[in-house]
Amino acid sequence: MANNNDKFVNQIADINADYTKWYTDVCLKSELCDYGPVKGTMVFRPYGYAVWERIQAEADKRFKAHGVLNSYFPMLIPQSFLMREAEHVEGFAPEVATVTHVGETELAEKLVLRPTSETIIGNMYSKWIGSYRDLPLKLNQWANVVRWEKTTRPFLRTSEFLWQEGHTAFASADEANADALEMLDVYKELANNVLALPVLCGRKSEREKFAGAVATYGMEAMMKDGKSLQAGTTHYLGDNFARAFDIKFLDKDGTHKYAYQASWGISTRLIGAIIMAHGDERGLCLPPPVAPFQAVVIPIGGAKNPEVAAKSAEIKNTLDRAGVRVTLDERDVSPGFKFNHWELRGVPLRIELGGRDLAAGVVTVCRRDGGDKFTLPIDELATRVVGLLDEITKSMFDKANAFAAAHIVPVSNMDEMRAALDGGNFCDAYWCGDEACEAKIKQELAATSRVFHADQAHAHEHKCACCGKPAKHRIYFARAY
Amino acid sequence: MANNNDKFVNQIADINADYTKWYTDVCLKSELCDYGPVKGTMVFRPYGYAVWERIQAEADKRFKAHGVLNSYFPMLIPQSFLMREAEHVEGFAPEVATVTHVGETELAEKLVLRPTSETIIGNMYSKWIGSYRDLPLKLNQWANVVRWEKTTRPFLRTSEFLWQEGHTAFASADEANADALEMLDVYKELANNVLALPVLCGRKSEREKFAGAVATYGMEAMMKDGKSLQAGTTHYLGDNFARAFDIKFLDKDGTHKYAYQASWGISTRLIGAIIMAHGDERGLCLPPPVAPFQAVVIPIGGAKNPEVAAKSAEIKNTLDRAGVRVTLDERDVSPGFKFNHWELRGVPLRIELGGRDLAAGVVTVCRRDGGDKFTLPIDELATRVVGLLDEITKSMFDKANAFAAAHIVPVSNMDEMRAALDGGNFCDAYWCGDEACEAKIKQELAATSRVFHADQAHAHEHKCACCGKPAKHRIYFARAY
Numbered sequence: 022m023a024n025n026n027d028k029f030v031n032q033i034a035d036i037n038a039d040y041t042k043w044y045t046d047v048c049l050k051s052e053l054c055d056y057g058p059v060k061g062t063m064v065f066r067p068y069g070y071a072v073w074e075r076i077q078a079e080a081d082k083r084f085k086a087h088g089v090l091n092s093y094f095p096m097l098i099p100q101s102f103l104m105r106e107a108e109h110v111e112g113f114a115p116e117v118a119t120v121t122h123v124g125e126t127e128l129a130e131k132l133v134l135r136p137t138s139e140t141i142i143g144n145m146y147s148k149w150i151g152s153y154r155d156l157p158l159k160l161n162q163w164a165n166v167v168r169w170e171k172t173t174r175p176f177l178r179t180s181e182f183l184w185q186e187g188h189t190a191f192a193s194a195d196e197a198n199a200d201a202l203e204m205l206d207v208y209k210e211l212a213n214n215v216l217a218l219p220v221l222c223g224r225k226s227e228r229e230k231f232a233g234a235v236a237t238y239g240m241e242a243m244m245k246d247g248k249s250l251q252a253g254t255t256h257y258l259g260d261n262f263a264r265a266f267d268i269k270f271l272d273k274d275g276t277h278k279y280a281y282q283a284s285w286g287i288s289t290r291l292i293g294a295i296i297m298a299h300g301d302e303r304g305l306c307l308p309p310p311v312a313p314f315q316a317v318v319i320p321i322g323g324a325k326n327p328e329v330a331a332k333s334a335e336i337k338n339t340l341d342r343a344g345v346r347v348t349l350d351e352r353d354v355s356p357g358f359k360f361n362h363w364e365l366r367g368v369p370l371r372i373e374l375g376g377r378d379l380a381a382g383v384v385t386v387c388r389r390d391g392g393d394k395f396t397l398p399i400d401e402l403a404t405r406v407v408g409l410l411d412e413i414t415k416s417m418f419d420k421a422n423a424f425a426a427a428h429i430v431p432v433s434n435m436d437e438m439r440a441a442l443d444g445g446n447f448c449d450a451y452w453c454g455d456e457a458c459e460a461k462i463k464q465e466l467a468a469t470s471r472v473f474h475a476d477q478a479h480a481h482e483h484k485c486a487c488c489g490k491p492a493k494h495r496i497y498f499a500r501a502y
Numbered sequence: 503m504a505n506n507n508d509k510f511v512n513q514i515a516d517i518n519a520d521y522t523k524w525y526t527d528v529c530l531k532s533e534l535c536d537y538g539p540v541k542g543t544m545v546f547r548p549y550g551y552a553v554w555e556r557i558q559a560e561a562d563k564r565f566k567a568h569g570v571l572n573s574y575f576p577m578l579i580p581q582s583f584l585m586r587e588a589e590h591v592e593g594f595a596p597e598v599a600t601v602t603h604v605g606e607t608e609l610a611e612k613l614v615l616r617p618t619s620e621t622i623i624g625n626m627y628s629k630w631i632g633s634y635r636d637l638p639l640k641l642n643q644w645a646n647v648v649r650w651e652k653t654t655r656p657f658l659r660t661s662e663f664l665w666q667e668g669h670t671a672f673a674s675a676d677e678a679n680a681d682a683l684e685m686l687d688v689y690k691e692l693a694n695n696v697l698a699l700p701v702l703c704g705r706k707s708e709r710e711k712f713a714g715a716v717a718t719y720g721m722e723a724m725m726k727d728g729k730s731l732q733a734g735t736t737h738y739l740g741d742n743f744a745r746a747f748d749i750k751f752l753d754k755d756g757t758h759k760y761a762y763q764a765s766w767g768i769s770t771r772l773i774g775a776i777i778m779a780h781g782d783e784r785g786l787c788l789p790p791p792v793a794p795f796q797a798v799v800i801p802i803g804g805a806k807n808p809e810v811a812a813k814s815a816e817i818k819n820t821l822d823r824a825g826v827r828v829t830l831d832e833r834d835v836s837p838g839f840k841f842n843h844w845e846l847r848g849v850p851l852r853i854e855l856g857g858r859d860l861a862a863g864v865v866t867v868c869r870r871d872g873g874d875k876f877t878l879p880i881d882e883l884a885t886r887v888v889g890l891l892d893e894i895t896k897s898m899f900d901k902a903n904a905f906a907a908a909h910i911v912p913v914s915n916m917d918e919m920r921a922a923l924d925g926g927n928f929c930d931a932y933w934c935g936d937e938a939c940e941a942k943i944k945q946e947l948a949a950t951s952r953v954f955h956a957d958q959a960h961a962h963e964h965k966c967a968c969c970g971k972p973a974k975h976r977i978y979f980a981r982a983y
Contacts, residue, residue: 057576058583058625059613067571067641074572090548091555095538095662096646097599102539115605118578120615123650124596132540134601134615144539160548165577165646169604181576 033365036302040246047296048175051305051366061173061180065289068366071313072292073183077163079215079310080185080287083207089159089187094141096164100131102140105265109139112232116169118180134167139233139258139284142188143266150280152271153192159200161187176293177250177502184288190268190280194259197281198236201255204285205238208253216291217308217417218242218298219425220252221447221497223472228459235259241471241497243425244297247445249471249499252294255285293502298421299390305367306389308417309410316340316347316406317363321356321375333374336384336402343403345410364389369413370406390417429497432486435465438498442468447499449474451492453485462487462498471497514846517783521727528777529656532786532847542654542661546770549847552794553773554664558644560696560791561666561768564688570640570668575622577645578613583621586746590620593713597650599661615648620714620739620765623669624747631761633752634673640681642668657774658731658983665769671749671761675740678762679717682736685766686719689734697772698789698898699723699779700906701733702928702978704953709940716740722952722978724906725778728926730952730980733775736766774983779902780871786848787870789898790891797821797828797887798844802837802856814855817865817883824884826891845870850894851887871898910978913967916946919979923949928980930955932973934966942968943979952978
């Protein structure tokens with residue numbers, strides 16, 4: 022599927038001139054994905070799916086360490102289930118896809134494709150949970166979900182997407198809320214160390230919370246255009262679904278009580294976050310922990326130089342054995358074509374070996390993240406590459422973190438907010454807590470509240486950036502994906 | 503979710519008296535699965551899903567070694583796609599679930615939930631394949647599929663199930679057919695060495711082939727009631743889907759040609775095969791490579807004996823470090839309850855430690871597969887357990903293989919066939935090749951042809967077991983799940 026045309030790989034839009042087209046170009050031309058035949062659907066091509074497999078493996082390991090077990094629940098949910106929790110149905114009904122027929126036969130009850138699984142899992146939990154001994158119950162599933170969206174973009178918003186959804190049940194409200202907060206920490210650590218992605222974490226406003234939750238916590242990542250991407254959410258559900266699905270347990274004191282629940286999810290959206298937080302004018306820039314290939318070995322003039330070809334293959338095997346995900350590009354195309362090809366695909370390290378390098382016992386190494394180019398002794402390559410990959414992850418995080426820090430602007434009124442947003446920034450604002458102000462900000466500035474600031478100590482000393490009345494909260498506003 | 507009742511775990515039906523109820527009891531009471539709220543659907547509980555995760559990991563490793571890349575295609579397929587391949591639509595139309603609405607809005611084109619993905623993948627392949635350089639293309643996806651079935655049973659036949667589907671495209675017919683045969687070998691090796699499952703492999707008759715294939719190859723496993731379970735199939739599709747979806751490539755000779763394809767799949771049915779091929783009167787018996795827990799450590803009198811409790815925990819950790827999946831059962835219930843609990847769940851090794859064992863520096867080990875009970879020195883436990891687990895896998899395979907060999911009966915007429923089938927056997931038969939005979943056998947004996955015998959050398963010297971006319975093929979007939 023390679024295209025033997027040097028120009029082709031350069032044909033991505035200028036990131037500074039047209040960020041939206043740049044994003045789509047990178048998605049398609051790096052072969053991460055393609056559009057599906059049904060509007061709003063997408064295909065995960067092998068390169069994109071391999072990134073997801075890495076994210077899955079890293080997340081799954083963390084969930085299991087947290088005592089969570091994997092399971093799988095049916096995708097088809099009786100439509101009536103959705104109706105049982107009032108906010109939930111209101112939030113999801115307009116975007117659920119409904120199955121009405123099998124073959125030519127109409128179904129007795131309409132079924133919906135899961136937009137999320139609180140209801141069907143609630144139904145099963147009511148069957149499985151009988152006593153305090155059955156708690157806590159902490160299950161997760163890796164699954165596809167369907168939410169019909171009007172405006173779609175690869176990875177960010179598609180009719181069907183892949184995600185994980187954790188669903189937990191506890192004997193007390195405190196434990197359930199703590200679970201939502203702990204899983205937010207798990208997500209944050211994953212974002213920082215695996216995706217090299219700095220995130221702002223905190224509770225969301227009532228307006229922005231999940232349909233059916235008591236409280237929603239989110240992690241927000243800043244993209245290079247200063248917009249926010251909701252990269253993961255965790256929900257404290259109280260006993261809302263327990264009441265709707267009759268999840269009761271016999272407690273130690275001999276009385277029957279409703280269970281308290283949490284749920285939490287991350288999705289293939291994270292791939293969109295990686296693209297937009299780290300990508301540049303040359304295309305993708307993948308954090309080493311999720312890169313399908315962490316290094317590419319390119320023999321220079323290999324076709325004419327059998328010693329270079331042989332040594333390149335040896336280097337590839339040495340790195341393989343050191344646990345580096347590495348590929349050897351032996352294609353009969355120009356080095357320039359290969360450089361563009363792998364830069365577009367965001368491979369963290371390029372390792373070039375030419376005749377002169379070989380004679381000197383070195384390779385020329387080029388870092389995708391900063392473009393640094395240097396030589397390394399072939400003898401030390403395996404250990405140096407492993408160290409370099411770690412360094413790249415840290416360096417990518419630091420760079421994204423510095424960018425985010427430089428683009429969070431304190432604002433105290435609507436004009437400042439507009440200027441900050443138009444300049445590609447998040448707003449560090451104070452807010453009276455009135456939903457009318459959130460609505461006005463959305464209406465006039467196309468921005469929404471993202472998460473409450475971690476520091477609420479002096480919020481009451483300030484004024485609402487929208488209405489000027491006394492503030493109750495310190496909160497981030499941003500335009501968002 | 504444990505039930506503190508010794509009797510409960512014994513409450514599975516007698517395998518010899520009611521095999522069908524025994525199967526359902528084992529599925530539910532070992533907590534492999536549960537019924538979903540929609541008729542015909544099932545929930546994979548953590549214990550069952552963990553078995554699937556092990557099967558996935560083992561299969562995925564083999565696919566990747568075979569040069570196959572993972573990807574993901576949309577679940578929702580335009581209804582019109584199904585119509586393009588005549589046999590395909592005829593085979594699947596009656597059992598496809600159809601999405602007609604999103605929220606209150608009717609869709610312009612009806613969408614079906616994938617029953618299999620040849621059509622949507624064919625559509626994408628036509629876009630991606632342009633030149634001989636793009637071939638071979640070998641993709642796989644791990645996904646859920648929906649086929650509405652009238653009679654359903656956990657793992658064996660449910661409206662939604664989990665599987666992998668490989669879809670490959672080649673420049674020549676030979677390569678595509680070879681891929682179907684090679685993947686059948688991959689499946690067979692997986693069945694034998696990972697599931698301890700002997701299988702009969704071969705081509706299927708026209709009547710039994712996949713809707714849209716030129717040839718279907720299957721692997722059939724014998725269950726303990728002598729019925730066959732189709733445990734995996736691979737298909738040589740010729741250019742049927744390439745013509746339907748216009749998958750053409752520019753060949754080296756400068757002409758445009760249709761690609762040739764293969765597809766292949768295994769599913770969560772394999773869990774049903776494990777249950778029915780290895781299970782016994784005490785419940786599940788899991789092959790070590792897929793057992794969520796390969797060993798359980800049970801302290802005897804641990805609550806009263808802190809030294810036993812401490813040593814049991816130490817043994818658990820030692821085995822953990824040796825790479826054994828092990829659990830320590832410290833619950834405050836009787837040893838008998840624990841024995842039943844873990845036997846029902848098919849854990850390959852039970853390791854008991856009592857005060858007398860501890861004093862002698864040994865543990866008492868009990869094998870789930872044969873019931874053998876013996877002592878092992880604690881010092882040598884880690885290496886001995888690793889060896890034992892391998893031995894158990896081999897021994898389970900040998901036992902199942904001997905059972906299968908003893909239940910394949912040569913038959914030469916309908917009476918012999920009926921007797922063999924009623925006695926819980928496969929029939930090793932000769933057949934004239936006429937579909938009318940297959941139909942008659944199905945009608946009168948409720949048996950179907952499974953796969954052609956590997957040895958066809960002298961088939962023409964025999965007579966058809968159904969009509970008595972000269973035979974063309976040697977083929978297995980059996981009742982099947």
